[in-house]
Amino acid sequence: MKKNIFYMVATCCGLLLSCLLHAQEKIVQGTYAECQALAKKENKLILIDLYFVGCMPCAEMDKQVFPDPAVVSELKANYILYKTDVMKEMDGKRLARKYGAPGFPTYVIVNPDGKTLLTESGFFGVDRFVPFLKEAVQRSKSELFLAFNNSLDNNYPAAYSERFIKTGEKHDFAELEGYLDQQKDLFGEAAFLANSVTSFPKYNDWVYTHLPQLIKMYGSNLLRNKISAMTSKKSKQYGSAQQLDSLESMLTYIRPTFNDKLWDTFLPTFISNYYTSSKDANTYLKLITQFNLYTTWDLRSNALGQVIIDQAKEPKILNKILAEYQQQQSIGQLDVIDNYRLTLLYYYLKDFKNAKKSVQTLLNADLSSSNHSTLKKEILALKDAIDKKNPDLFQAKDIKKIIPFTLS
Numbered sequence: 001m002k003k004n005i006f007y008m009v010a011t012c013c014g015l016l017l018s019c020l021l022h023a024q025e026k027i028v029q030g031t032y033a034e035c036q037a038l039a040k041k042e043n044k045l046i047l048i049d050l051y052f053v054g055c056m057p058c059a060e061m062d063k064q065v066f067p068d069p070a071v072v073s074e075l076k077a078n079y080i081l082y083k084t085d086v087m088k089e090m091d092g093k094r095l096a097r098k099y100g101a102p103g104f105p106t107y108v109i110v111n112p113d114g115k116t117l118l119t120e121s122g123f124f125g126v127d128r129f130v131p132f133l134k135e136a137v138q139r140s141k142s143e144l145f146l147a148f149n150n151s152l153d154n155n156y157p158a159a160y161s162e163r164f165i166k167t168g169e170k171h172d173f174a175e176l177e178g179y180l181d182q183q184k185d186l187f188g189e190a191a192f193l194a195n196s197v198t199s200f201p202k203y204n205d206w207v208y209t210h211l212p213q214l215i216k217m218y219g220s221n222l223l224r225n226k227i228s229a230m231t232s233k234k235s236k237q238y239g240s241a242q243q244l245d246s247l248e249s250m251l252t253y254i255r256p257t258f259n260d261k262l263w264d265t266f267l268p269t270f271i272s273n274y275y276t277s278s279k280d281a282n283t284y285l286k287l288i289t290q291f292n293l294y295t296t297w298d299l300r301s302n303a304l305g306q307v308i309i310d311q312a313k314e315p316k317i318l319n320k321i322l323a324e325y326q327q328q329q330s331i332g333q334l335d336v337i338d339n340y341r342l343t344l345l346y347y348y349l350k351d352f353k354n355a356k357k358s359v360q361t362l363l364n365a366d367l368s369s370s371n372h373s374t375l376k377k378e379i380l381a382l383k384d385a386i387d388k389k390n391p392d393l394f395q396a397k398d399i400k401k402i403i404p405f406t407l408s
Contacts, residue, residue, distance in 0.1 A: 032091040032152075035082045039112040045140060047079045047133070048108040050096050052087040057123040058105040060407050068126045074133045087167050094152040097164035100193045100222045109136040114150040119221045120259075123407040128261060147217040148189060160194045173198050187217065196222040204230055211257065220257045227257045228266055235270045239277030247274050268293045272303065281307050281317045297328060298403050301338055306398045308341055312348045312391075321345060336365050336372060337401045340379065344396055347386055355386045375399060 039046045051058035065071055075081055084092035086101065095101075099108050103121040110116050117136040124132060139145070157179040163171045176194050180203055183191040192214070195203050207214060207226055214223060231254055238247040251270065258266060271293060275284035284307065287293070294300035304321055311317040322345045328334055334342065339362050346355035362379045378397060385394035 032082065032084070032095065035080060036112070036114060039080050042080065043112055044080045045078055045112070045117070045136060046110050047075065047081050048095055048110065049081060049083040050086050050092060050099075050101050050106040050108070051083060051104055052085055052092075055104045057407060060123060061105055064407075065124060065126055065129050070126060070130045071133070074130055078137050079133070086164070093165050093167065097156065097161060097193075098152050098154075099148070100196050101164070102196070102222060102225055106221075107132070109133075111140050111145075116146040116148040117144070119146070119219050121221055125407075128259070146219055147187075154190050156190050157194050160190075160197060163197065176200075177203075187213070189218075192218060193222070196226065199226070199229065211254065215256055220259075223257055224262070227254050231266075231270050232273055235273035236277040239274035239280075242278055242280065244274075244283060247271075267291060268299075268303070275307070279310055281311050281314065285317075285320065297333055298401050300324075301328075301341065302400050302403070305337075305341055305400065308344050308348070309396045309398055312396075315349055318345055318349050322349065335401070336362065336367065336375065337399060339365070340375065340382075340399065343379075343382060343386075347382065347394065348391060350389075350391055352386055352389050359383045359386055 035046060049058075049061075066075075084095060086092040086096040086104065095108065096106065099106065099116075099119050101121065105123075106119065106121040107124075108116065109118045117139045118132065120132060157176055159171055159173050159175050159179075162169070176198050177200050179194055180186065180191060180198075180200070185191065186195065186203075186206060187210075195207060204226060207223065208230055211223065211227065231250065234250055235247060238244070238250070247270075251267070255263065271284070271287050271291065274287075275281070278284075288300070288303065294303055304324070308318065308321060311321075322342075325334065325338065325342045325345060328338065329342065339358060343355055343358040343362060346352070346358055359379060359382055363383070367376045367379075374397075378399065382394050382396070385391075
């Protein structure tokens with residue numbers, strides 16, 4: 001039976017993790033309790049790596065991040081690494097329950113006495129993982145601990161506990177509302193963890209109201225999913241009511257819930273939700289610039305696609321967007337999807353002369369890629385509307401560019 005492996009990283013730079021495991025000064029097999037004993041003996045922090053076989057981000061961390069010389073150096077100097085499978089190993093299940101692991105991998109850093117310093121989930125590039133490790137070292141020196149106690153076996157409600165202990169099964173969290181109703185202290189660890197996996201409106205509101213204190217007590221990792229869902233909903237409500245001040249105040253309030261990388265990921269959704277409900281394109285364009293939402297032209301063009309369609313009867317807005325596409329065209333940066341959007345702009349502005357030239361450019365383009373399988377039909381229908389000089393004939397679709405992404 002596979003046992004948990006914890007180890008001190010001491011190896012040369014640039015090798016794969018598998019090589020690291022063979023080149024370490026110490027490899028100890030055992031339980032988490034034995035890992036804690038070693039941490040006390042060596043006076044090192046413990047980096048708990050909660051993973052499971054088949055978790056792609058977990059595997060990529062092992063492949064890309066842990067072998068990096070900067071990571072190796074930091075771990076060797078200050079850490080014992082404890083990897084445990086949350087699906088197969090009881091220590092993994094108990095630790096995932098202890099820290100309410102919202103995704104995988106989840107990393108928890110504790111001091112030799114078991115006091116919790118930081119928790120985070122998901123893939124970390126080296127540029128984020130090393131600062132994460134260094135932050136925990138500084139927090140330990142300053143004795144800045146989170147509010148989790150040292151026990152893995154607290155009095156958790158059954159529905160919450162079984163989510164982690166009986167993995168692979170579906171769990172009905174409805175009973176957790178009654179459990180939360182009975183709690184005198186919702187700031188307590190078990191109550192906080194139970195609340196983190198539910199979406200009961202009154203307890204969502206309680207979390208939102210007490211967000212700064214909860215972040216200070218437990219960190220932001222377990223709050224992020226709940227706050228993201230609430231913010232997405234509130235963004236739409238504020239958009240419908242044209243309450244820009246409320247949107248901006250909310251974004252300032254929730255900002256500490258997100259690290260920089262995740263803020264860059266979630267913020268465009270919050271702001272586009274506001275626009276979707278408000279259809280206030282002027283404000284949307286200002287917010288895009290104010291928050292620097294899209295750092296590449298491809299991302300910005302994808303964001304503008306639906307705006308072009310929505311604002312078909314608003315020439316002032318269309319001319320603003322047209323200037324952006326013309327500027328990109330002047331430096332040769334327009335691809336097929338961009339040219340489709342440029343043609344739409346001319347079409348909606350009733351500039352049929354330029355629309356005709358632009359649609360011909362599209363028809364001359366290579367549309368053989370599977371990514372453009374639906375585009376040719378759209379272009380032919382658009383050409384027909386342009387030839388008929390009828391700006392109301394064509395019903396455009398917001399065809400998105402496919403933009404590759406990396407985990408980092």
